[in-house]
Amino acid sequence: MKHPVDVHVGKRVRHRRWMVGMTQQQLAEKVGIKFQQIQKYETGMNRVSASRLWDIAAALSVPVSFFFEGLESKPDADTEGALPGDILADKEALELVRSYYAIPDNQRRRLFELARVLSDVA
Incomplete structure (x- = not known):
């Protein structure tokens, strides 16, 4: 079963990678792994270890804390007319x-x- 934190971190990896215009293959090469592993991280299927997250943060030029932003402020329920909680997804x-x-x-x-x-x- 996917843990919500792993899913959130994966979405933030995908978001940042996409914002800088980097492919999964390019990120994987910078980090020294296969692109399939990046896919698994981005879906939350696999957890990202602390050292790997450190490498990913360096490759994407963000602090490690970037991947955890927004965890505390998740809305309990969407209200009508409100923006979705993960609009940048x-x-x-x-x-x-x-x-x-x-x-x-x-x-x-x-x-x-x-x-x-x-x-x-x-």
Whole structure:
């Protein structure tokens, strides 16, 4: 049975790997393991040892604590109209965030203001 912490850590590994544009194969090579093991970590099927998590954090340029962020603040139940607890697990949302930060600062600020106005109307 998968432990919720292992699933959470795996999702955070996948999230960060995707955000930096790295494939499972590339991460596996940096860490010195096979890509199938990365797949198992990302699904929570296998637990990540402390030393392996340290290596993964270094390869993805984040502190080890990154993988545990959000564990204490998990909502007990979703409320209608609320965002899902793991919105960044959605590939479309991640792609939107990556695209957003690729926009030059001045244009990005204007887009942010537009999105804010549109969301207030909805």
